[in-house]
Amino acid sequence: MSTLIDTLINDNLVPLKPYESARRLFSGGQDWLNANESPFANDYGVDSSSFNRYPSCQPKSVVNGYASYANVTKEQLIVTRGADEGIELLIRTFCTPGKDNILICPPTYGMYAISAETCDIGVKTVPLKSDFNLDVEGICATDNVNLVFICAPNNPTGTQVARADIKTVLEHFSESALVVVDEAYIEFDADNTWATEINNYPNLVVLRTLSKAFALAGLRCGFTLAQAPVIQALLKVIAPYPIPEPVAQIAAQALSSDALERLQQQVSELNQEKAALAAALAAVDGITLVGDTKANFILFRFAKASALMAYLVSQGMLIRDQSKQLNLSNCLRVSIGTKAQNQRLMNLINAFLQEDAA
CATH class of the missing domain: 3.40.640.10 (Type I PLP-dependent aspartate aminotransferase-like (Major domain))
Incomplete structure (x- = not known):
């Protein structure tokens, strides 16, 4: 069957690799700060009476x-x-x-x-x-x-x-x-x-x-x-x-209208958390903020980014390694989570630095 697939597949697809989405790269974990998702989960209801229709x-x-x-x-x-x-x-x-x-x-x-x-x-x-x-x-x-x-x-x-x-x-x-x-x-x-x-x-x-x-x-x-x-x-x-x-x-x-009002409140809360997390990261020796913070994530450079990334994943904290991107060597991207998630991230970074220094 593999021979048949190799014969039939479009030539332009042969060298391609699937997109490495955050969920495809890592599953599990306690804190998902790797896909630029919102940490909020809002309630909705659906009416199933028309599900039998297109x-x-x-x-x-x-x-x-x-x-x-x-x-x-x-x-x-x-x-x-x-x-x-x-x-x-x-x-x-x-x-x-x-x-x-x-x-x-x-x-x-x-x-x-x-x-x-x-x-x-x-x-x-x-x-x-x-x-x-x-x-x-x-x-x-x-x-x-x-x-x-x-x-x-x-x-x-x-x-x-x-x-x-x-x-x-x-x-x-x-x-x-x-x-x-x-x-x-x-x-x-x-x-x-x-x-x-x-x-x-x-x-x-x-x-x-x-x-x-x-x-x-x-x-x-x-x-x-x-x-x-x-x-x-x-x-x-x-x-x-x-x-x-x-x-x-x-x-x-x-x-x-009610949901859009809630949206604005949640964006405001995320922006506040983003500012606090950016300040905390910038205060860490060896970490440099990269780019800007106009979205719901922060990009930072750290010389031991690969080791830090591995440590965070081992502790259930998922962020995104962007080091393969052009001009972003040793750069990690963290989505803005809840106050508790952001604090846990900083605690883990500090724990890594202590272990690394020892």
């Missing part, structure tokens, strides 16, 4: 609720299975396999490249500058790209992208490429959203998700925002029933 392709309650939340029209939005499906839909819709390319700016989210490679789409890279700002000149000097992916705030550096830089990129590619601004973490830096600019740029696309600030990573629900022609093109490619009925019901509840 769901709506684009559930009205979710479309209308998120359009209102994001200040766009319902024609400027498509609901997807997480922002990850939005990435894949854009690539499948606007790139021809074996011919076209996307552009990414590492270090950044890994699924842009993986989604492109699985679709036999080329990946051109223009690394971020040493201060993690966009290399605008390098981006604009790159031709033959259909999609430009910019993560803002960026994962894993936690840095925002200068608005003037994104504007320059949008204008440069106005006639040749879509510029995709991934706002998975925008609730932690809400004033810098590009959703409010969709009417001004026909080639602007914004990705959103309920996985981070909304505390619904398990739901797999995301959104792609753009002008209507982009959305209509994506609707040609998306599966007939992409959003399960339980997902639609919970997403609609999460977009109610």
